[in-house]
Amino acid sequence: MRRVIVIGGGLGGLWATLRIAEAGFRVALFSLFEVKRSHSVCAQGGINASLDTKGQRDSIWQHFVDTIKGGSYLANQPPVKSMCDEAPGLIQTFERMGVTFSRTPEGIMDLRLFGGVRNKRTVFAGASTGQQLLYGVDEQVRRLEAAGEVEKREWWEFLSIVRDDQGVCRGIVAMDLKRMEVKAFPADVVVLATGGLGQIYAPKTTNSTNSTGAAASRVFQQGALFANGEFFQFHPTAMLGDDKTRLMSEAARGEGGRIWVPKDPSDQRPPNDIPERERFYFLEEWYPTYGNTAARDVASRAIWKAVRDMGMGVGGEDKVYLDLTHLDPKFVELRLGAILRIYRKFHGSDPVTEPMEIFPAAHYAMGGLWVDYEKNEESGGLSCGSTRNHATTVPGLYACGECDYGYHGANRLGANSLLSASFSGRAAGEAVVSYLKGLEPGSDSVPLSRAFEGEVQRQQAINRSLMVSRGGENAYALHRELGELMTDRVGVVRDNRQLDQAFGELKALEERAERIDLGEASGWANQTLSYARQVRDMIQLAQVVARGAQERDECRGAHYKPEFELEIPQGKFPGDPEFEVYRQAWKENNRKWLKSTIARYTPDGPEVRFETVDTTILPPEQPRDYR
Amino acid sequence: MTEQIEFRIRRQDGPETAPYWQAFRVPWRPGHNVVSALMVLRENPETASGERVQPVAWEFNCMEEVCGACSMMVNGVPRQGCAALIDDLEQPIVLEPLAKFPVVRDLMVDRAAIFGTLQRVKAWIEIDGAWSVHQGAPRISPQEWLENYHYSQCMSCGCCLAACPQYGPGNDFVGPNALAQVRLMNAHPTGRYNRTERLHAIMAEGGLSDCGNAQNCVRVCPKEIPLTTAIGELGREVTLQLARDLFGKS
Known part of the structure; x- marks a missing residue:
């Protein structure tokens, strides 16, 4: 009997599990915790699908164009095309699963407008779309679990893959998070769906505390390639927190919220006591046309500039005001109720009467494990069910969801993350089914016990050394230092001198992480042990992000290095000579930099090369221009 | 001296062992909730009387009251620790594992x-x-x-x-x-x-x-x-x- 392992129970992992189990292969689903608690639940806004039910003649083509241009052409186009093509059918499938999508008066799925696009294309379920989508798939997986087709292994942590002499992935080694027992699990194919890595920026991230990227880092260290690590989306308006920062939706600015700081940074007065003339509305001043509704990346950079370059943060801290108090309270309550509730609940103050305190935060990793695809020459999209789709560079190892790099290029369009997680999970599942059907009969009988035993021993040795180490380094303190370092030097704004320094500091952290002192040696539910291991792997992945950022001497999407900025000439549009000069420079830059960054692990640090991007469907002729 | 948050936490080393109580103090910071305070505590787990102990085990993930992980008894009421703001709670804050479920360790239960x-x-x-x-x-x-x-x-x-x-x-x-x-x-x-x-x-x-x-x-x-x-x-x-x-x- 063929054995399949899926690691991670968010949207991507559950979709993969569903498609593989439906095809008649039994799936073992590994997760750090009960799958229903996965980070997918945090997505609030919605999921894109061109349903064209709002009289705007929206089209799948336009969804594709918006996605590609939003990502500054860096995404390979065939997978994106298939994702946009299949989005409407995917949404209908979710609806059949019972997902409670919000309704129009006539009872069909409602659509809302999202950032960066002109047409209403975002299906939503109240203010908890991710939660609702995850539960829909979770229920289907439970149905298969009840039928004996899926076996869940919750409270197990993936530690490593096991490869045979030919380098093929033949199973995994995992750790029971209660017994702390390390065990091997042979498999014919393994799917990694372990989500993002925002925790490398902790606490300035909107990601859940388990979104460490450790699993992706582990297979990277075992030879899988990692692509576009430097592309990380920073959300401009996250409420402050020592534990993590919580997303305040763009809607707050869209509905009239104003961002400001006191003109005098040493001003100690509460915000409501600071008169209008002593406030600095920097977005309105710097971007007169858009003001507070400037795009995500523009707003993040402006806040960064005001706080970090000009030292204008409120009270000298990483903090600016997002102010709704000038708006009609009834209107604010009606339009922004969900945000108000979150802020009141977690901050304790009321945004209707007191400005919110916010700062940019790491939100979404566009980069991830490199995955292959097979193009269908006729349609231009994916060749469905090809064993190459979502295959990593390790044969027998697949990746999907936020931990792959496939769908967003240099920046992600709002409401495309739930779509890519779902679509890629399903596509990976279908690829795995083809892979299993193509395996030689009896190939699972190759004796591999030596390889498994060796890997189990290696992992046990790591645990043992951590348990006895008295090196004096604290895993939690190291993680905090990592987050600060990444936020300061590999964050919203980047420059090469800072990046060089960052890389050196990461190497120093790596060394110190060898001397972690757990402070406990319990052999039962030892959370510090698991955490310490994750911190080490986060430091490895942070190096990939930093190295990519170092190498890429340009501005593209979320990666911003002002030294190399090409600015659209103000007030000039296509056809104007100045704009055409800009366009030529932009194309010239594309010839050099419109390439995926591919990182390979070496003990001295990641090695980077560049790979051509498939831009055959929509060639890069039009620069992204949100004016 | 900075203001302190006082905790009384019911500890249990494993499913079969007897529970016991320990008191802790965490420096107050604006905006703290039960989980963020526990995160500070785990970095340097010392009881109020200065005894070095093993860190408190508990579950958490999203920190936005949407994943359901951090359920525990806070001052006798079952709720999400991440959404329990310290400033709204009477002290000492009493933390116990979620009632009715077998304890795995400390505040971790098997659901x-x-x-x-x-x-x-x-x-x-x-x-x-x-x-x-x-x-x-x-x-x-x-x-x-x-x-x-x-x-x-x-x-x-x-x-x-x-x-x-x-x-x-x-x-x-x-x-x-x-x-x-x-x-x-x-x-x-x-x-x-x-x-x-x-x-x-x-x-x-x-x-x-x-x-x-x-x-x-x-x-x-x-x-x-x-x-x-x-x-x-x-x-x-x-x-x-x-x-x-x-x-x-x-």
Whole structure:
């Protein structure tokens, strides 16, 4: 009997599990915790699908164009095309699963407008779309679990893959998070769906505390390639927190919220006591046309500039005001109720009467494990069910969801993350089914016990050394230092001198992480042990992000290095000579930099090369221009 | 001296060992919630009397009260630790593992029973497969959507079960959360096709009739799900189903 392992129970992992189990292969689903608690639940806004039910003649083509241009052409186009093509059918499938999508008066799925696009294309379920989508798939997986087709292994942590002499992935080694027992699990194919890595920026991230990227880092260290690590989306308006920062939706600015700081940074007065003339509305001043509704990346950079370059943060801290108090309270309550509730609940103050305190935060990793695809020459999209789709560079190892790099290029369009997680999970599942059907009969009988035993021993040795180490380094303190370092030097704004320094500091952290002192040696539910291991792997992945950022001497999407900025000439549009000069420079830059960054692990640090991007469907002729 | 947050935490090293209490102090910071304070504590776990101890184990993930991981008893009330702001709580803040569930370690409990019950009541919609059939589900009115949406936000956190006097070891009551899911699935236009199976599941032992109507569940639900409304509606459904069973109609 063929054995399949899926690691991670968010949207991507559950979709993969569903498609593989439906095809008649039994799936073992590994997760750090009960799958229903996965980070997918945090997505609030919605999921894109061109349903064209709002009289705007929206089209799948336009969804594709918006996605590609939003990502500054860096995404390979065939997978994106298939994702946009299949989005409407995917949404209908979710609806059949019972997902409670919000309704129009006539009872069909409602659509809302999202950032960066002109047409209403975002299906939503109240203010908890991710939660609702995850539960829909979770229920289907439970149905298969009840039928004996899926076996869940919750409270197990993936530690490593096991490869045979030919380098093929033949199973995994995992750790029971209660017994702390390390065990091997042979498999014919393994799917990694372990989500993002925002925790490398902790606490300035909107990601859940388990979104460490450790699993992706582990297979990277075992030879899988990692692509576009430097592309990380920073959300401009996250409420402050020592534990993590919580997303305040763009809607707050869209509905009239104003961002400001006191003109005098040493001003100690509460915000409501600071008169209008002593406030600095920097977005309105710097971007007169858009003001507070400037795009995500523009707003993040402006806040960064005001706080970090000009030292204008409120009270000298990483903090600016997002102010709704000038708006009609009834209107604010009606339009922004969900945000108000979150802020009141977690901050304790009321945004209707007191400005919110916010700062940019790491939100979404566009980069991830490199995955292959097979193009269908006729349609231009994916060749469905090809064993190459979502295959990593390790044969027998697949990746999907936020931990792959496939769908967003240099920046992600709002409401495309739930779509890519779902679509890629399903596509990976279908690829795995083809892979299993193509395996030689009896190939699972190759004796591999030596390889498994060796890997189990290696992992046990790591645990043992951590348990006895008295090196004096604290895993939690190291993680905090990592987050600060990444936020300061590999964050919203980047420059090469800072990046060089960052890389050196990461190497120093790596060394110190060898001397972690757990402070406990319990052999039962030892959370510090698991955490310490994750911190080490986060430091490895942070190096990939930093190295990519170092190498890429340009501005593209979320990666911003002002030294190399090409600015659209103000007030000039296509056809104007100045704009055409800009366009030529932009194309010239594309010839050099419109390439995926591919990182390979070496003990001295990641090695980077560049790979051509498939831009055959929509060639890069039009620069992204949100004016 | 900075202001301190005082905690009394019920510790337990493992499922079979005896619980014990320890007191801790964490420096106050604006905005702290129970989980963020525990995160500070784990970095340097020392009791109030200066004794170095093993860090407190507990579960958490999203920190936004949407994943359901960090359920615990905070001053005797089952709730999400991440949404329990320190400034709103009386001190010393007493933390205990979520009631009714077997303790794994400290504030970590084993909630597998919740998911087992969801299987027992068949809390899913039967679909032919997770592929496109080129149409969606039948229409749902906005009013009906709103009622359903209350129930679909249940995150299986277990707070209602911790508060329910009927639920617990030695009793196989399915609990309010599972009943609410039956209500939700039975309302879906195609979920209705399997209404009878789900109703039979909650008409069996440990089903609806075990509810003692204490109404604790609805008071502690962090998502304010109208659990008792669901139970009331199901009461009527079950009566009708009994009649249908009696007269041989499905």
